[in-house]
Amino acid sequence: MDLSQGPIGIVGLGRMGSGIARNLLTKGFRLRVWDLDPTARSRFERAVTASHLDDLLESSEGILLSLPGSPEVETVVGRGLELGVKGKTILDFSTSMPDSSRRLHDRVKTAGGDFLETPVTGNPTHAEAGTLRIIVSGDRRVYTRWLKVLEAVSERTIFVGEPGAATTIKLATNYLGILYVALYAEILTVVQKTGVDPAAFIEVVSASGPNCPLFQHVAPKIVCDRYEMAFGLRLAMKDLAYVKSLFEEQQMPSLLLDAGLNLYRIAAAKGLQGDLSEVAIPLKEIAGLRQAHPSR
Missing domain, CATH: 1.10.1040.10 (N-(1-d-carboxylethyl)-l-norvaline Dehydrogenase; domain 2)
Structure with a gap:
């Protein structure tokens, strides 16, 4: 992805998501952020804080999810599908269920978007330092297109194959x-x-x-x-x-x-x-x- 392209949105500013967001900001990416917790949102003055989740989903070319698990991911992706995901890419950094990730991949693909599983290994210290390891599965072409974003928050990315493999x-x-x-x-x-x-x-x-x-x-x-x-x-x-x-x-x-x-x-x-x-x-x-x- 070229830095001149549309903004990236990140949903979930917890211990991992906040570190990912800060690294993207430091490295020059245009970023929109959203979290249910207004205190978490307030820590990102350099980013554009979306007025609502819908605002972020509609205005972002890439949507990064750092959420507690599959129920939350399914809720956010479901709302994105209602609003439209054509031409967008969703990257799920959460620890999710493989069967759920496969279903979401297929639904997003059918709707004209792309979905990558991008769960990480490491802890909040690695997230802050930009030294996470990212496990990726999905369409390799989409992975290649978003590799610069993934490299901005990690020390290594490992592509492991078809949907469901990374999770x-x-x-x-x-x-x-x-x-x-x-x-x-x-x-x-x-x-x-x-x-x-x-x-x-x-x-x-x-x-x-x-x-x-x-x-x-x-x-x-x-x-x-x-x-x-x-x-x-x-x-x-x-x-x-x-x-x-x-x-x-x-x-x-x-x-x-x-x-x-x-x-x-x-x-x-x-x-x-x-x-x-x-x-x-x-x-x-x-x-x-x-x-x-x-x-x-």
């Missing part, structure tokens, strides 16, 4: 990370309860095969009982529920998934809604390593 890979990737966090919570709690110095355990893992950046990021949070927000526990549960649907569609057992999802549900039932590493809190309470957190 499937994104969910599979999140599944691994979310279950890793549950594993870390469980074993670090047990190690602490035995009286072994958890710092020694972390040092050994750091020099062993299971070491990885996620372990280095999450283990200190759990050991120190400080759960700084990076990825929300409720979003983690949503993603696991989406993955559960994939298993069911493929008629595959999901034993590990079910165990992990149950642990996150226990944490959510206690009213926890911060970082997903808070999944350790109920385990620590059971172990007597932390004062009980009453259910809300």
